[in-house]
Amino acid sequence: MAKRALITGITGQDGSYLAEFLLEKGYEVFGLVRRTSTVTFSRIDHIQDQLTLIPGDMLDQTSLQLALQQCEPEEVYNLAAQSFVQTSWTQPVFTGDVTALGVTRLLSAIRHVNPKIRFYQASSSEMFGKVREVPQTEVTPFYPRSPYGVAKVYGHWITVNYRESYDMHCTSGILFNHESPRRGLEFVTRKVTHTVAKIKLGLSKEIRLGNLDSRRDWGFAGDYVRAMWLMLQQDTPDDYVVATGETHAVEELVQVAFDYVGLDWHEFVVQDPRFMRPAEVDLLVGDPSKAGQALGWEPKVTFKELIQTMVDADLELVKSGGKL
Numbered sequence: 001m002a003k004r005a006l007i008t009g010i011t012g013q014d015g016s017y018l019a020e021f022l023l024e025k026g027y028e029v030f031g032l033v034r035r036t037s038t039v040t041f042s043r044i045d046h047i048q049d050q051l052t053l054i055p056g057d058m059l060d061q062t063s064l065q066l067a068l069q070q071c072e073p074e075e076v077y078n079l080a081a082q083s084f085v086q087t088s089w090t091q092p093v094f095t096g097d098v099t100a101l102g103v104t105r106l107l108s109a110i111r112h113v114n115p116k117i118r119f120y121q122a123s124s125s126e127m128f129g130k131v132r133e134v135p136q137t138e139v140t141p142f143y144p145r146s147p148y149g150v151a152k153v154y155g156h157w158i159t160v161n162y163r164e165s166y167d168m169h170c171t172s173g174i175l176f177n178h179e180s181p182r183r184g185l186e187f188v189t190r191k192v193t194h195t196v197a198k199i200k201l202g203l204s205k206e207i208r209l210g211n212l213d214s215r216r217d218w219g220f221a222g223d224y225v226r227a228m229w230l231m232l233q234q235d236t237p238d239d240y241v242v243a244t245g246e247t248h249a250v251e252e253l254v255q256v257a258f259d260y261v262g263l264d265w266h267e268f269v270v271q272d273p274r275f276m277r278p279a280e281v282d283l284l285v286g287d288p289s290k291a292g293q294a295l296g297w298e299p300k301v302t303f304k305e306l307i308q309t310m311v312d313a314d315l316e317l318v319k320s321g322g323k324l
Contacts, residue, residue, distance in 0.1 A: 009079030016043035018225040030071040058102030064109040101150035135287040174242035176217040181313035197314035210275030210297035220301035243286025
């Protein structure tokens, strides 16, 4: 019998890569999707006929219980969230309801339907915020600097709480920034690569960005979903930092992208105060040694390869007039 897995947030970047990965492993894959008029399936179009999509909402525990009863999974990967940091400032209550309390609803549903289900929670490097030490590890204290980061801290600790209180197999992956050609345009990496493609093709003249000095640990989303799966194959649940261990400034991201198409970024970049965060996170870099030792995981795609791949994909997208 094939293993069954339920993925919340299956239409997002990580959900689509994870669904591909699990299908290749021979899983029967189910995805939780909200019934709205604006849901896009573009990231999973190529595999949708191999998936079973189930209606449900992270704001409604009854729908989560029904979804679990319907698909009877051995593994649940919770990737659903209001995941854009900037939006969390303008929608802090909604962010908390989905990204924080949504985790509680799903864990509670699992406990009542089948507490033997293995659960993965997508925690975030944004929980570290105003970092207490460099690099950040599984035991680095959290100091979130956005409503999104605060919500993720709640989701992380409620996962630990259910693990310790109910002896459930609940694991958190503290993932640092991970990108791909499937990343949304609101994220700075994709905003840069997509605009660079438009500038190269003569369709745009500038790109407006916020803090160019912010440093992040950027990896490839396809590498990171492999770590998620490895975590749930362990006999004992635990928490793991997933990162490259390297840090790069936004300015370096910009330079790599513009250099790749033979342009000088200084001629096109405009710093815009609108894109500055009220409370900035300046430096995030993870220590993935525990994941390397315990899971045998390491990233395969380099920062430069990642950005160049994204530029290539966006050049093709813009040339074809394709939709995201």
